[in-house]
Amino acid sequence: MFRHEPSRQAPSLGRPKDLEKRAAILEAAKTLFPVRGYGGVSMDAIAQAAGVSKLTVYSHFQDKDTLFVESVKARCEELLPSDLFVPRFEGPVRAHLTRIAHAFFRLITSDDAIAIHRMMSGQTTGDSHLPRMFWEAGPKRVxxxxxxxxxxxxxxxxxxxxxxxxxxxxxxxxxxxxCHARLLCGIGEHYTPEQIDRHVDATVDLFLRAYGPGRR
Structure with missing residues (x-):
C-alpha cells in the first residue's frame, strides 16, 4: 500500500500581511512628506509612523526617492482615480469632463497638494532632482x-x-x-461648494465652446 503524502501548497505571493504593511508605509509617507518636507523625512521616521521596521520599508521601497514618487502617485490615485479617464460614450461628454474637473480641483486645492507644491517651489533650479520626480509622478501622469x-x-x-x-x-x-495661485501664496481661502460648482461649470463650458463636436 502506498501512503498518500499530504499535498504541499506553494507559498502565495502578495500575502495580505505584506500588503497591509505596504499600505501603512505609503500612508505614513503621504502624511509625513507634506508636513516635514522631503529633507525632513527619514526612512526611520517612515518606519516608526508605519509601525514597521526600517528593513521592511526598504523591502517594499528601495530608497526614499522611490517612496516619495509612489506616495505622490498614491495621493493622485486617491483623489483623482485613473478610471475617471476611461471614456464612457453612453452619456454626454460634458458630464465626464465635469467629474474629472471636480476631482482635479479637489486634488490641487487639498492641503497636502499645496504643501508639496510649496516644497517644489523651494528647490533651487538645477540643484535638485526632486521637482522632476514630482512632475513625472504627478502632474505629467495626470x-x-x-x-x-x-x-x-x-x-x-x-x-x-x-x-x-x-x-x-x-x-x-x-x-x-x-484660487490655486492664491492658495500657493498663502493668501487665499478654499472655495465654498457653490463657488466650486460655478468655477467648474464655467471652465467646462469654456472648454466645450472651443473643442465641442460642433467645432469641426
Whole structure:
C-alpha cells in the first residue's frame, strides 16, 4: 500500500500581511512628506509612523526617492482615480469632463497638494532632482491621462480636439485659475461648494465652446 503524502501548497505571493504593511508605509509617507518636507523625512521616521521596521520599508521601497514618487502617485490615485479617464460614450461628454474637473480641483486645492507644491517651489533650479520626480509622478501622469481621454473622445466624434496634449494642459490651467495661485501664496481661502460648482461649470463650458463636436 502506498501512503498518500499530504499535498504541499506553494507559498502565495502578495500575502495580505505584506500588503497591509505596504499600505501603512505609503500612508505614513503621504502624511509625513507634506508636513516635514522631503529633507525632513527619514526612512526611520517612515518606519516608526508605519509601525514597521526600517528593513521592511526598504523591502517594499528601495530608497526614499522611490517612496516619495509612489506616495505622490498614491495621493493622485486617491483623489483623482485613473478610471475617471476611461471614456464612457453612453452619456454626454460634458458630464465626464465635469467629474474629472471636480476631482482635479479637489486634488490641487487639498492641503497636502499645496504643501508639496510649496516644497517644489523651494528647490533651487538645477540643484535638485526632486521637482522632476514630482512632475513625472504627478502632474505629467495626470495630464497624459487626460490627453488619452481627449484622443478617444475626438476619435469618437464627441469632441474636436486637433492637439489633445495642448487642450489637456489648457483644461487643467483653467481649473487652477486664481484660487490655486492664491492658495500657493498663502493668501487665499478654499472655495465654498457653490463657488466650486460655478468655477467648474464655467471652465467646462469654456472648454466645450472651443473643442465641442460642433467645432469641426
Amino acid at each position: 495630464q497624459e491621462a487626460l490627453t488619452t481621454f481627449l484622443q478617444a473622445e475626438h476619435a469618437a466624434g464627441e469632441l474636436h480636439v486637433p492637439d489633445c496634449a495642448l487642450a489637456a494642459s489648457q483644461f487643467f490651467c483653467l481649473l487652477k485659475g486664481e
